[in-house]
Amino acid sequence: MLQVDELLPQGALQSEVVLHVRRHLRRIIRSGEPSAAQALAMLFGFARAEGKAPEWMAAAEAPEPLLAGAEVAARLRGASNGVVALGHDDAHLTECHAWLLDRKEEDEAFQRIIATDLATLLELSKARDLATAQGQDDQGKPRPLPILIQGDTGVGKELLARGIHTLWARKKGIPKAPFEVMHVAGMTDELINDELFGHVEGAYTGAKADRLGRIEAANHGTLLIDEVGDLPPAAQLRLLRFLQTQKMSRVGENRERHVDARILAATWHDLEQLVNQGRFRRDLFHRLRFGSSLVLPPLVKREGFFRDVVPQVLESRGHKAKPLLTRSARDALAQYPWPGNLRELVGVLEEALSLADGGTLRVEHLPAHLQRQYLSLPLHERASGFLADEVEGQKLTEAHATWRVEQVARSMSADAPPAAKPELVRLAEFLSSLNDPAPEHQQAIQGVQELVQLDQEHRRQLAQEKAWANLARHDLPGVVVRALQAAETAAHERAEALQRRQRDLEPQVMQQLEHHPWVKLLGEVRSLPIFQQMDDEKMSKFVLFVISAIQSAMPAAIDKIREELSKGSFFQRMREQIGKAMKENLRDSESDVETEEPVIDESNSPPRKKPSALTPDEWLELTKRYATQAEAQRETGYDPKTIARYLERYGIPNPWTKALPS
Incomplete structure (x- = not known):
């Protein structure tokens, strides 16, 4: 008998997406909807289109469709040890991504919301589920759930709230139900209280007539409280009571009024942090969140946004140039951090379109602060745009593409060389810091420095080879890809030639250093027990300090030390002499002890x-x-x-x- 198992992909977001989609697929299969066969095929990791095959159609109509679907999956894919896993691989994630995008587009209430990335599409799908979800009040009567929408300023929280309201009002059968928005930020405590709950005549000086608050104005509809994290304590308490009872009183009156209004709350604050700081009521936080909340990610974290969404925004504003924008302009938009998110982006694009005068949108049409941030990068860090852009409608030729790749290579070479092997660098610094004019010492410095330069250049060529390969995988014109592949091959050949030169030179230099007095001294110091715990860099600095101090105090002593080092182990000779002297002293002491x-x-x-x-x-x-x-x-x-x-x-x-x- 086949067993069904539920493997999940790597990554928390990917697993959450798969679980969310599985729940919906199971619902569709259980309800026997027309798309049940496609849902069954997708549940087991096949494309929805394959669900139109007769075997999937039959499985969806079986008494136990999941078990029948497992049999079909086992025949098509095979079963390991009698176990069939539900979809969880990269292909299934791609199918889930497409499913979420289709679900967003199938309802006009969400079509205006711009999103193509996995994280935002998941939040929008959850929003559709919560929009019509029902809870219960304290008397057990059904009531719509409050929803908390979190995200940075400008990510589209209000637009999402309107979509939720539209779905809810449609289900209630009140398509024209009121949608009220109250922006809390910047209001005084008194004004917030009055704006939210209203007042009666005479409630305070200047209250000459009754006034409806936003909650009453949203009766039989929805109230969005924007920046709910800025509510003062008194307003938080009154809002909590309304959420619990659906009753409120105006400022200055004693009686309570029942209001049928749904509360949506939005904030850029981390409400949990405010709760921990004592600035927001914990009970109100849990009442607003009610079990879950929606979190819209900022623009810079929306994968593929500038590739997929920016063209949509431009087309929605009637832009018809071909191409809509250059690769460099798109990269400049993607490189900017966008603290104002979608709201800021739309403003920038509208300004750029007015300057482009119907033509392709280029970097020159973007605001100066975007231009400066992008153009301050070295050419090789904005290479994809430089390599792909067409100038004045000219198509790139092989020669032109090769010329551009050469310019990028020059930019790469202008960077500081990569770090060589640390042990080589330390050795070169140690030898160069010694004030020793001896020819063999200068020759040793030259040999080690040449090894350092070879290693640096070898690493540079390897980095360039990798950079060319990465660029070639970008969405670039074929003529550019071919030029990049040629550059990658050339970098690989240069790296191999440098490595051969390193292998030939290194034994010669190392052999020379074996007899070099100062390198021998460094090795002997390193072998002393007292220095066993000291790292190589500190060791080199210590030996340099000692030699410099001796050279400053007694210049002739350096020549004597070099001479002693050339005869053999410096410390061994010292140990032998010290040992000899100690033995003589010991004999004298023993004689003293005996005769005394x-x-x-x-x-x-x-x-x-x-x-x-x-x-x-x-x-x-x-x-x-x-x-x-x-x-x-x-x-x-x-x-x-x-x-x-x-x-x-x-x-x-x-x-x-x-x-x-x-």
Whole structure:
């Protein structure tokens, strides 16, 4: 028996789109609509057009259409381990994109909304679902859901709200139901309260007659509160009560009025952040959102917008030039951040059209701030427009396209070269920073610098090869693509030639550096345990600092260090000399320890002091007090060698020399 599984694509947005479309496809299949067979085929990852085949038609009419559809999918595609997955690959995402676009266009209420990107189309499809969705009031009676629309200024929140209102009013059977809009931004707290709820005569000074608020004016219709995040606390509380009860009172009156108005709210604020900051009521936020909200992405995040939508906007305004706009103009529009979003874009396009005088819209027709931002880029960063634009209607020739590619290559070459291998760069900097006029040192610098330059140029050619390949994949004229492919091949050949030169030169330079004194010194310092945790860059700087300090204080010492380094391991030789000296000192110390211990027999009393504790005057006194060394030995407990050594150390004549044992 076949099992059906629900794999999802990579990416949160893509998965959300697939789940949203699956829900609708299942609804269509269950309801047995005329398009049920196409929906069934699409559900299993096939194109909707394939659903017109007899086998899909039969499966859609089966008692269990999903299981029947799985059988059809298994026959057409095969089943792995008896499992058939619903659609989830790139082809299915493309089909979902087309489905969302068709759903937007099939209702005139949404046709005026400009959108082709996946994220915005998904929000519009969800808006259609929420437009006619019903909730319940506190008495259990059905009521339309409030909807929160979020997005930057100018993205089309009000236009979307009008589309939602149109669908809802049509379902209610009131096609001319009122649609009121209240813009909160810039109003005082008192004016907001009065504008929203109205007032009665005498409510405050100057209130000479009753006045309807926007909520009452929207009775049996819709009120859009724009920038709801700017509502003051008192208005937030009164709006919350209305959403809960559908009742409100005007300013200055005690009785409540029932109003059948649907509330839509729009804001560019992050309401959750305002809630966390204590500036917006949490209960009102959840009442407005009611479970979900609609989020319209800004213009710069709408994939393909300038490629797909800008031409639509131009055509909708009667622009008929061929082409409508140059590639450079389109790229300049896409490069601008558009803080004002659609509202700003429409204004820019209308101005540009008036300047173009019916001709193709070019960069020169755009506002100066757009021109400056685009033209400040180096030529290779705006290459797609430069390569594709036609000038005065002239068709590009092979020679002209090749010439343009050469100009782009020059622009690329004018950039700073890419970074070479870090270890090569550090070595070159280390050697160049040493003030050593020796010919072998200068030769080493030259060799390492040549390796750095070769590596940089090799990386530059690889980057150009990649850049030409990327440009060739753009939507460019065939003559340009061929010129780019030729440039890509040439860059590849140059990169290979540079790499061969690197492979030939590197062993020679490395062999030379093996015997270079300063490189040997750097390697020896790096091997010392105390420097094991230091990175290579800091190590090089440390060694340079030490050498520079020595050179400043004792210029001749550098020549001596170089000479010692040329004889072998500098630190090994130092360690050997230090070790030798330490061994000699150790032998002396061991001798001292042996002889400084007093020789004590049963007939002698222990010494009053150790030999090292006697002062020179005390040693002189000993030589005068005792006629024989044996007497001095019995008195002090010191052996003859110890007595002789300390007398010699202090320069005191030894009167018992003849008495010393041989």
